[in-house]
Amino acid sequence: MSTRQIFGSLACGAVLLAGVPACSEKPADKPPTSNAGNSGKADGDTNTDTAPADLLKLGVEQGQAGNIDAAKATFEKVVAAEADNKFAWFNLGFIAQSRNQADEAVDNYDKALAADASYKPALYNKAIALEGKAPTTSIEIYRKVVSIDDKSSTAYLRLGMLLSQSGDDAAARNAFQSAIRLDKGLTSAVPAKYRAVPKAPASPRTGR
Structure with a gap:
């Protein structure tokens, strides 16, 4: 699975800040990529001209680096630009779930599933939360x-x-x-x- 899609998963209840969900060996679909914008910006240095795909990549990098608050803010920028971006909603759900905010996590997973009802990472983590x-x-x-x-x-x-x-x-x-x-x-x-x-x-x- 591409790290641009997801910086974490809840596998058997354990938080993994990098890697693939242990619930499956099949790769999930990849998010759209874009050459627009500059994905090499420093953490927190994002603006409205940055493409959602590049913001998504930045958010993943911030999450993997342990800068969770910055990652959350970046993923929120993604969904503000693309309300149906299942990857950003999933990662917002993951952040909330890793902070024991189950209701918020489920709400975010539901938004990911509204974009793709068969999106397995969101289904799996929602099931854990419930x-x-x-x-x-x-x-x-x-x-x-x-x-x-x-x-x-x-x-x-x-x-x-x-x-x-x-x-x-x-x-x-x-x-x-x-x-x-x-x-x-x-x-x-x-x-x-x-x-x-x-x-x-x-x-x-x-x-x-």
Whole structure:
């Protein structure tokens, strides 16, 4: 995934200021690029003549450098110029979520999803934000994520956790089995009772 798209993700609840979401190995679509403007400006040195694509790149660089307040201000400039820029809305959501501002994060992810209803990073992180307060909605979103990308191992894992908490052991087992099949490294995160595949009842033996 291009660093111009995203400076962070919430993968299994951990904040990563650089890299790709662990929920999928598939690259997401790339944002539009532009040669307009000067993307080499110093942090905070932006003006109304800078193209949104260049502002997006600057915001990512600021975020990766740990200058989160400046990155937030830059992404806000992007959405002021392009109200449907899903990449900027996603990163604003990520910033809010990393600061435990769940409602603001969900609102920003919703704006990203209004531009692209299948934008998986926003779906995934929204589901994480809603796990505690709206687990049923979170389950629905994780199911949408894995319907979009059936290689989303951590989405299967988190889905399994929520299904287990809801008492749906059969569906939880299926989700956990999918997670482990895709990534054996997730096995230790799966509750022990779901790791072993239930054995079929032994057929009766007949004597001679």
